[in-house]
Amino acid sequence: MKKARILVQGIVQGVGFRPNVYRIAKALGINGYVRNLGNVVEIVVEGNEKDIMTFSNDLKLKKPPISKIDSVKIEWLDEDSSPEFNGFQILESSSNFSGSSVIPPDVATCDRCMEEVMLAGDRRYLYPFTACTDCGPRFTVINAIPYDRDRTSMEEFPLCPDCLDEYQDPEDRRYHAEATCCPVCGPEVFLYREDRIESENPIKEAAQLLDEGNVLAIKGIGGTHLVASTTDDLPVIKLRERLGRMNQPFACMSPDVSTIYSFAEVADYEEKALLSRNRPIVVLKKNVDYYLSPQVAPDLHNLGVMLPYSALHHLLFTYTDAPAYIMTSANMPGEPMLTQNQDIINKLDGVADYYLLHNREIVNRCDDSVVxxxxxxxxxxxxxxxxxxxxxxxxxxxxxxxxxxxxxxxxxxxxxxxxxxxxxxxxxxxxxxxxxxxxxxxxxxxxxxxxxxxxxxxxxxxxxxxxxxxxxxxxxxxxxxxxxxxxxxxxxxxAALSLDWELDEFICIAADGVGYGADGSAWGGEIIHYHGAEYDRVASLMPQEMPGGDLTTRYPARMMMGMLHPLYSTEEIVDLMKTHYLDYFPHRLKEIEIIATQLEKNFNLTKTTSTGRVLDALAACLKICGERTYEGECAMKLESTAYQGEDTLEIPLKITRKEGMNVLNTSQLISSVLKKKMDGMPLEDLACSAQKAVSRGLAELAIKVASKKGVDTIGGSGGVFYNEAISMTIKEVVEDAGYNFIQHKNSCAGDxxxxxxxxxxxxxxxxxxx
Amino acid sequence: MKIGMSHGAGGEIMQGLISDIILDNIKNKTVNGGVGLADLDDGATIPLGENEIVISTDSHTIDPLFFPGGDIGRISMAGTVNDVSVMGARPLAIANAMVISEGFDVDELERIIKSMDEVCQETGVAIVTGDTKVMENDKLDKMIISTTGIGIAPKGAITRDSGLEVGDKIILTGSVGDHGISLMSYREGFGFETDLKSDVAPVWGMVEAALDIGGVHAMKDPTRGGIANALNELASKSGVGMFLDDEKIPVKREVHAASEMLGIDPYEVANEGKVVMGVAPEKADEILEAIRKNKYGGEAQIIGEVTTDKHVILETSLGGKRILEAPIADPVPRVC
Ligand SMILES: [Fe+3]
Ligand SMILES: [Mg+2]
Ligand SMILES: [Zn+2]
Ligand SMILES: [Zn+2]
Missing domain, CATH: 3.30.420.360 (Nucleotidyltransferase; domain 5)
Structure with a gap:
């Protein structure tokens, strides 16, 4: 008879890990106990060596779906000690543990729970808060650790006898499922207008109200959504006007993947992401049959879609034929998403027509993820x-x-x-x-x-x-x-990109809107030689003037004027703007003249090498976007226009030396695009070619440096790398030159x-x- | 380190220079327990008997010397009278030192002196002493005027920057940005000055009206760095915060338009004839009314109140709440 102490680390709390250990032990006839010690699960077992080894392997092989095992350490205990244990037990969490506890993220409602919700006669039939150890909220309900029900917002809902039985039975899949509940003991939903509306089935009524064109605020898991119908323009426009958000794309929720196929292109990897238990919003291309309102994601070739991630969302879609609802975070622009019932009702007064709320507190706000x-x-x-x-x-x-x-x-x-x-x-x-x-x-x-x-x-x-x-x-x-x-x-x-690939050194193309540079100017089109704790800035886009600083970010035609300034006379620029871009300046001609004077007199100009500003200026130049009303708007619309076009036009690139660095001459680039536009070339092809030119320019700057420094990997980071065409072009150019190209895969390309x-x-x- | 223009711009960089290089190297900074150099208030005080003497000094350089709404003479008198006034003291006398460059036009000098006299007459102040120097014109651009103002207040009646109390109402005596924008525009040739002129004016009349009612806890004239700087200074010296209503802050249409076209924040632009003050809430309406009767105070507003928060918060009608920061010298783009 051998005895061993096994320590397991990882996401092993609140995921049904201990009952799983119990079941594995029972199956092998091993005696002992398991208990939580914070981030470590401690298991002490006795049995023959072979069984204990099998047991230890099974811990990894048969782990519960949402657990994550980082390490399993076995320590053999005294050989000759007599049998100590009678059966296998799950002990209470030890409260005096040390170390950090890894709390699992929220998990979409699992299939088994949904079966119960949809099964007439089940005691959780149509119950929107159904959850088990394999699914349901975690992070969003946790007040403190260790993760036990009395330290979550479920504390207010004492378990009924039926739920308690399940909770205490190691053989049940709701054993210590901290968020478990049922219609008898758990939270409930209710519908509000100014006051609570008595309703037999508030979720069903909510769906009807949505289909009648109302805007609803629906409190969900980590926050609240503003929800509206997508098949008709009017509700979407109504929501836009009420939020003052006239252009920003809204994310949608669709009942299932096959419905999404009806209006969007879904690659298999995208389908996998949609269906993953993390349930992110996935940005998909609209397909040729796209039939949702164009107002959902105006002037863009893509839109964000997610699948239901709580029983409440699933139920909503059982009461409607709608292919999708808009589900956008309910917040005032830039402010945190609303989570408190009273706030939702007060602050969304005039935005939402009805409120579908529930009485479980959201402890940690957590916006939907987007990939x-x-x-x-x-x-x-x-x-x-x-x-x-x-x-x-x-x-x-x-x-x-x-x-x-x-x-x-x-x-x-x-x-x-x-x-x-x-x-x-x-x-x-x-x-x-x-x-x-x-x-x-x-x-x-x-x-x-x-x-x-x-x-x-x-x-x-x-x-x-x-x-x-x-x-x-x-x-x-x-x-x-x-x-x-x-x-x-x-x-x-x-550094974030290096982490995704475990690299110590590479050449990074850092392309985004703005980042404060070591020289005090605004960087954003940089070639960085990354080597861990240090970096060297080794090349960049050409520094350009931003007349009026951040104002150029909102009005990209200002940036265009700044970028043309090195090549054209002030009179030529004023004339060009007056003739073709007058409506891009809120104060019209007066403003154009003022900007020209600013450029002449070097008044309130700041320098930037930003790639984002170059893309903005190109969008303005091609008359795609004259005012940015949401982050990335001009560049996103440029991408969508380019998506319709082909890379048929030659935009020459000019790389020059400036202060010991290679810089890509973006003035020359935009002027060449402008000339072709004036020659009447198709805008879509121009957008496509211009975007490719910027990509090739960045890639070439990076390749020159990589070859000089003898570095074999080039990577791309920064918000610009969300642009598929730019990412793919850079990848192609870099790989053609014989270098590896890396992109973010488990982190954000943006900020x-x-x-x-x-x-x-x-x-x-x-x-x-x- | 060399002195840069930002060291004189009234922002955080200038604060750094003052505390590290100036304050640290001067030992005697206060007299009779009055407000001293280290307090960095609008002026200093010397308690004497039943009264406190208030002293404030300023050097004036301005390009151009004559501008819409005023000239260097008016600004050098008003600026000093205003600094004395916002200490809560009646301005009495001015000492005036001028350094003039060789070749300066005497007619222009006369215009400047007359302008000074006009402000003094309006405020009941005398120029009681002075000094005049001339420098080679390659060593000095036109002229520098240094003025020192003396004022008097009953002992203990001084209004310190640090005097704000939670609950106080914040009064602003008129529209902001007029001086900075019109001068900038005139100098660079943007053309806004055709509809706009500097607000340069003595504020004593408005201050006196407020002091007569009582309940004035702190005052500042928002010059360099604009109201953004002045309000933050008041708040931080008093250890409090403010909650302001953006819509209540008067900004002239032309200033608004100019700032929208130039990318300049009117709240960070200099004023030369305005006061911000924190007053007891129960006196606020009465004080406001009195200020509005003054010829410079017609647009006065209660713009907000003092809170326990440590930030100056501005509530805007569309954009929600934001922190109003004290400006640093040159803004760097931050919107990505
Ligand atoms: Fe960035
Ligand atoms: Mg003061
Ligand atoms: Zn489940
Ligand atoms: Zn129950």
Whole structure:
């Protein structure tokens, strides 16, 4: 008889891991016990050596679906001790554990639960909060750890006798399913207008109201959606007008994949992502039969779609024939999504006609995740619900520091590195909005709580002196009495990408809207030689003037004027703008003249190498977009126009030396596009060719550097790499030249992973404590 | 390190220079326990008997010397009178030092002096002493005027920047950005100055009206760095925050249009004839009414109130709430 102590680490709490261990032990006739010690599950077993080895292998082979095993360590105990155990037991969680606990993300309602929900006569028939150990909310309901029901928002719903039986039976799939409940004991939904509307079936009524053209606010798992019908223009326009969001694409939810096939193209990898239990929004191309309202995603060739991820959503679709509903986060622009019933009713007054609410508290707001494929490569546009707080593994980096990285400013997540695991937060958003800035601070506190991080050794922020996160970093540095490290934006982008591929060195094309450069100018079209803790900026797009600074981001024709300025006389530019682009300037001719004077007199100009601004200017130049009303609008519309065209027009590239670096002459590029436009070339082909030219230019800059430095891998990071055509062109050019090309696959190409990169640079730089 | 233009721009960089290089190297910074150099208030005070003497000083360079709505003479008098006024003291006298470059036109000098006198008469202030120097014209561009103002207040009646109390109402005496935008426009040739002129004016009349009613806890004249700077300074020195209603802050249509075209925030632009003050809530309406009766105060508004929060928050009708920051010298793009 042998005895062993087995420690299992990973996502092993709140996922049905212990009952699974119990079942494996029972099957092998092994005695002993299992219990939670925080992030570690401790198993002590006795039996013959062979059975114990089988047992230990089965732990990995037969693990529950949403668990994740990082390590299994066996330690053999005293040989001659007599049998101690009688059967196999699941012991209570030990409360005096140490170390961090990895809490699983929220999981879409599983098939077995949905079968019950749809089965007439089942005690959970039509019950919207049905969940089990394999599915349901986790992160969004957790107040504190260890993950037990009384530390979640389910605490308010004591289990009824039936549910309690299941909860206490190790053979039941709801054994210690902390979010389990039923119509007798669990939360309930109700419908509101100004007051509560008594209804037999609020979900059914909600579907009817939607189909009649109403806008509903529906409180779900990690937040609230504004929901509207998609087959008719009117409800969509109504929602747009009420939100003042006239162009921004809305995400949709569709009942099943076959329905999605009816209006969108779905590649097999996209289908897999749609069906994954993380249930992200997947950006899909509209197909030739696309029949939803064009208002859903105006002027774009694609749209975001997700499948139902809670029983409540599934039920909604059982009461309608609608192929999809708009499901967009219910928030005021830039502010956090609403989660409290009273807030939803008060703040959405005038936006929603009805409210479908429930009485379970959302502890942690968690926006829907969004992914997009470029070729077969997935990148997160937003990594949030369904993924957070699953950590990134930093065990390759030798550090025992606790690092808190605050990200950039607009598309913020923060990251907390502790014991070699980097927890990237849910989507926080635009921290220039005060409410969001406060939310950031609360979310940090909460993340430190559920990871049991008592102290921070390094706080990391962006180089930008004005970011609110920079200011917060200094406050937190004082609070934790620790140093504040500033990491350059594109260095952080490159670091996040290096993590996806476990690379120490590569050439990174960092192409995005803006990141504060080491020289104080606005970077965004950079070739970075990344080598871990350090980086060199080795090439870039040509620095261009932004007349009026951030104003050029909103009005891209200003950028166009700035970019033409090195090649044309002021009179020529004014004349061109007056004749062809007058409607792109809110103050018309007066504004054009003012901008010309600004350029002449060097008044309130700032320099940028941003790729985003070049794409914006091209969109303006081709009369695709004259005002940006949401992030990335001009570049996205350029991409959609280009998608209709072909790469038939030759746009010559000019690379020159400037201050010891190669720079791509973007003035010459846009002027050549402009000339071809004036010659009457088709806009779609021009958009396509112009986009390809920018891509080739960036690729060539990178290849030159890679060959000189003897580096064999080139990567792409930054929001520009969400653009499929640009990503694919760069990949092609880079691979044709004989280099590897890497893209994000488990992180965001955009700013959502900047905090992750910042944490990584800090870990590499600051290394081991003591 | 060399001095850059940003070291004089009134933002955080200038604050750094003042505290590291100036304050750290001066030992005697206060007299009789009055407000001293280190307080970085609008002026200093010397308590004497039943009264407090208030002193404030300013150097004036401006390009161009004559601009729509005023000239360097008017601005150098008004600027100093205003700094004394917002300490809560009645301005009494001015000392005036001028450094003039060789070749300067005497007729222009006369115009400038007359302009100074006009402000002094309006406020009941005398120019009691002065100094005049001339420099080679390759060493000085036109002229520099340094003015020192003396004022008086009953002991203990001084309004400090740090005097805000939670619940106070914030009064702004008129539209913002007029001076900065019109001057900028005139200098660079943008042409907005045809509809717009500098607001340069002495504010003592408005301040006096408010002080007569009582309940004024703190004041500032929002010059360099605009109201964004002044409000943040008041809040941080008082250890409080503010909640402001964006719609209540008067901005002239032309200023608004110009700022939209130039990419310049009117809240960060200099004013030369405005005051922001924190007043006891129960006195706010009465004070507002009194200020509105003054010839410079017709557009005065209550723009918000003092909170326990440590930030100055601006609520906008469409964009929600944002933190109004103190400007740094040169903004760097941040919208991605
Ligand atoms: Fe970025
Ligand atoms: Mg003051
Ligand atoms: Zn389930
Ligand atoms: Zn129950």
């Amino acid at each position: 997009r494929f470029r070729g077969g490569d997935m990148a997160f546009i937003r990594r949030s619900r369904g993924y957070v707080p699953e950590p990134y593994d930093f065990s390759n980096i030798n550090t025992d520091l606790n690092v808190l990285a605050l990200g950039p400013e607009i598309d913020v997540t923060f990251s907390l590195l502790k014991e070699g695991k980097c927890y990237v937060s849910q989507h926080i958003g635009d921290t220039t909005k005060y409410e969001t800035f406060l939310y950031l601070q609360r979310a940090i506190d909460h993340m430190m709580g559920i990871t049991r991080a008592q102290n921070i050794d390094v706080v990391v922020c962006d180089l930008h002196p004005q970011f609110f996160t920079t200011k917060l970093a200094h406050e937190l540095g004082e609070k934790f009495n620790c140093p504040v490290l500033k990491v350059q934006h594109h260095h952080a982008h490159a 959502g992973s900047v905090s992750l990169g910042q944490a990584m640079v800090a870990a590499l730089k600051c290394g081991k404590q003591s």
